[in-house]
Amino acid sequence: MHFDTLALQATHQHDPTTGAVVPPIHLSTTFERNEANELPGNYLYARPNNPNREALERSLATLEGGATGIAFSSGQAAIMTLFQALRPGDHVVLAHDGFYGTTSLLEDVFHPWGLTYTRVDMTNIDAVRSSIHENTRIVWVETPSNPTLAIVDLLTIARIAHDGGALCVCDNTWATPALQRPLDLNCDIVMHSTTKYLSGHSDVIGGALIFKRNDTFTQRIRQLQSVSGAVPSPFDCWLVMRGIKTLGVRVRAQTITAQAVAEFLDGHPMIERVNYPGLANHPDRQLIKQQMNGPGAMLSIQVTGGAEEALTVLGRLRLFRRATSLGGVESLIEHRASVEGPLSTTPPNLLRISIGLEHAEDLIGDLAQALTPGR
Template sequence: MHFDTLALHATHQPESTTGAVIPPIYLSTTFERNEANELTGDFTYTRPNNPTREALEHALAALEGGAVGMAFGSGQAATMTLFQALRPGDHVLLSTDAYYGTPALLEQVFHPWGLTYTRVDMTDLNAVESSIHENTRVVWCETPSNPMLAITDLLSVSRLAHEAGAICVCDNTWATPVLQRPFDLNCDVVMHSTTKYISGHSDVLGGALIFKRNDALAERVRTLQGLSGAVPSPFDCWLISRGIKTLGVRLRSQMATAQLVADYLVDHPAVEHVHFPGLPNHPDRALIQQQMNGPGAMLSIQVKGGAAEAIQFIGKLKLFTRATSLGGVESLIEHRASVEGPTSTTPVNLLRVSIGLEHAEDLITDLAQALA
């Protein structure tokens, strides 16, 4: 099945009782037992599971080609629950260029608890291999990375992880299953912030973990999720499922516009550097073509000057919304170092750009007047 067909049919299951083409949202928190105290269906209470959430989880597993999908209340909740499944004394290997919330969780929550971690340049396979310890249990990849859009060789990194007895986890939020299939590259777990492209409308918070196998790790994570209550509401699940239906067409349109915007900015005299996987001179072009079906719709630009010049530039924009997050239908831009705070290692002149569904010419005209 092509992705667009799969995305529609994975989330399109007419309700059997009434024949409703769009299934209802099961808002109930609890489910009835009969006179013999037996459950009349498969559900007891919404924290362990709910029909609307279960439908979303089946869809997520189908999109990524995994065995088990789990929906969470946020991407951070998904990440945290996976780390909770480890043991004190275990080691995590993490990219130096990763979403800032991931190392923040490790440093502020799990390191005091006894989990150790190392950050490494995931584009350097020798550095990855030398940084894997005897007690490494998870190699956490994020590709393209946030916010520098570095590309990790998932097939090679997953091989190094498996040789050491660790699992390879891929944060696939920026690429989505439209553009990248981590399980085909031997990864074991895929993570998503479904807040972003999968829901696609900047109106719902969510996260997901998809497991290649229904193994002991998946069972432990499911148990921890139920115990901690790191779950989304039924309405949030319904919104995310609705977003999945148009994921392919949205992302392809956004990606085409992102390519035109990047091509314009790369030659602009006021721009120092453009980070975008679709540029023809990208140093990892061969790897990008090998493991991705397109460059995505995210780019980062470094304007000439420092933080003052970068903030002055975005202050002049009319069509781009100055806000954090990404993957929505509207174009967003943010001064990333300001968002990440005083511990940020992001260049102070870097702006992260999420391309929406506006016309490319309008966005380029807006960028041109702000850069002039």
């Protein structure tokens, strides 16, 4: 099936009681036993499992081509649970350029606990290979990366990880399964912040892990999900399921606009650099075609003149919303280094842009006036 059809089929639930097309929200925290003290369904208490959460997990596994999915209360909760499944003394390799929250978890929470990690340029294959040790358990990949949109060769990195006895985990939040399926490229686990494109409306926090195999490591993470209680509410799961129905349509429209915006900015005298996988002069154009169905709706720009000029441009914008996060229907922009803090490796003149569903000409006009010198 094409992705749009798959997204609708994966989120369709038949309600045998009413025949409702839209599934009900099961808010109950507990489930009653019958006279023989037996549970009529598979549900005991809402922390271990819930009908809405199970439906979301099945949908995510279908979209990513995985064996099973596990949903969490946030993307950070998903990442944290994955690292909790490791042991003190284990080692993680992750990208030098990537979501700062992943590095913060490793540095502030797990490094004192005994987990070690190495940050490396994932586009440098030799550097990745030399960073894997006997105790490396996870190679964490993010492509396109946050916030410079570096492109990582998933097939090659997965092979290197497996040769070293490690799992390859890919943060697929930016690409979404509409554009990229890392499990098809030999990755073992996919992570999503479902807060972003999967829900798509900036109104729910959530996360997920999707697994290529339902093995003992997967079961350990499911146990940690239940024991730690880092689970999404039934309504949050329902909202993400609703968002998935329009994921393909939204990402396709947002990508078309992002392409137009990136092409306008590329070569602008006020812009030092445009980071966007869809540009014709992108050095990894062939790799992008091999592992992605499109360049996506995220881009970043580096403003000529440094941080001060970048903040000036940011303050002049009228249509873009100056806010953290991404993947919603509204276009967002932020000065990323200001958000990330002391562990940030982001250039100080970089602005990260999430393209929404506004008309491309309106967004380009807003950027044009904001970039006009002496305005």
